[in-house]
């Protein structure tokens with residue numbers, strides 16, 4: 001698989017480490033009244049869809065950026081690649 | 096009619112006209128006591144033990160394709176009980192004991208071959224860890240044997256014990272481990288279940304659940320609605336897809352695992368060997384092909400095929416310990432979808448929905464578990480209490496911090 005890195009261009013997926021569902025960007029608020037339930041969900045439960053999946057790839061053997069890759073899990077086709085930083089900022093998470 | 100040597104001779108003399116289909120091609124009825132979803136090894140074994148050990152009941156196995164077309168027909172056929180942790184080892188040892196009597200029990204030749212499995216050791220620290228594992232195995236009634244480099248050389252003279260980076264410093268052997276003809280396991284359980292009256296219904300995909308007031312009363316399928324007293328999900332790599340239809344999210348990611356077979360060679364590899372410094376394991380099939388595999392590809396996948404980097408990695412691992420492998424040609428490679436759980440261990444449990452049960456999270460090691468998984472799941476379905484060897488395989492272990500994490504990797508499914 002080739003991942004079209006927004007800064008570096010197409011890179012082989014084996015340069016990356018796969019870190020799972022991009023929903024992990026939304027870490028729960030530890031002070032929420034139901035923080036325990038939310039963290040159990042966050043830590044252990046996954047949608048695991050067959051079809052489009054937004055997922056985190058860490059460019060460990062490259063520029064060490066984190067990417068959000070949208071990929072079809074039934075064909076491995078990649079349709080979009082964003083910097084995880086941009087995605088997190090858009091959601092108001094990262095400063 | 097039973098299978099026996101005498102029968103083979105009789106059929107040979109009478110033109111093989113007496114053989115019939117091994118199981119009926121059943122059509123779905125409107126209502127069953129138990130509906131098992133998934134005609135893989137685990138689903139068929141569950142149906143068999145449920146019908147035989149626990150009670151006479153109306154039982155159906157629903158399979159979306161043909162039985163044995165999933166992982167039970169794609170795996171590398173290794174059986175063993177060399178686990179470390181208390182939650183696992185008694186279960187896998189129970190499974191190995193069931194394998195030892197399986198062919199007589201089913202009256203079916205599943206080619207159970209206890210040719211032994213050898214985990215190679217490459218460092219002093221690894222030897223310590225393997226000694227500990229061997230002790231844990233023996234405490235649970237399994238066999239374990241620590242071998243020296245000399246003993247290994249005598250049995251496997253072609254191994255590269257002096258590899259500069261990963262010298263072979265010994266090995267942990269389980270002589271009762273080995274291989275089983277995987278397809279025959281599905282067929283043997285199917286035939287035996289059928290003889291106990293189980294309906295095996297193929298080309299019948301479950302597309303939804305009938306849930307009323309928090310209780311599951313049946314399933315919607317491509318062949319109509321089927322009512323059920325109890326519904327037992329057992330679909331391995333498709334677990335999340337299926338349980339999503341009941342509104343459940345699981346502690347599971349689906350990943351692809353590849354396997355490989357070489358051209359047929361003369362007998363050279365007497366048992367199963369595994370590389371301890373990378374991901375490579377190998378056995379030789381009775382047809383002569385070297386059957387080998389390694390790591391999962393490592394990203395969520397339902398594609399049943401993998402990519403080239405893992406093929407390269409597996410072959411490099413093989414070449415490191417087994418250089419003559421380089422002279423053999425690779426015949427085929429294929430992939431199957433693994434239900435990788437958050438701690439690398441399975442789940443056999445009730446769900447929060449009444450009458451709906453779940454069996455899954457087998458990762459890349461559920462073939463060896465087939466008999467015990469079927470037995471324990473049947474026990475749970477029949478008695479509503481877990482079998483004593485499977486009591487730790489609960490859904491709530493994640494919330495309660497009671498993970499069964501053999502490799503100590505944490506909640507990262509692609510590292511187990």
Ligand SMILES: Cc1cc2nc3c(=O)[nH]c(=O)nc-3n(C[C@H](O)[C@H](O)[C@H](O)COP(=O)(O)OP(=O)(O)OC[C@H]3O[C@@H](n4cnc5c(N)ncnc54)[C@H](O)[C@@H]3O)c2cc1C
Nearest residue numbers: 133135136137159165166167170171173301431461462463
């Ligand atoms: C390449 C590879 C190598 C492996 N090597 C080993 C090994 O050496 N040792 C070992 O112990 N394990 C190994 N495994 C793992 C083992 O094969 C699996 O853990 C085990 O087979 C899973 O249980 P099963 O047999 O019931 O699964 P399956 O055979 O996959 O059965 C599940 C069935 O459910 C059906 N299904 C899915 N969705 C639906 C639906 N909605 N309705 C109806 N039916 C449905 C599927 O069609 C399938 O037939 C390996 C796996 C692979 C892929």
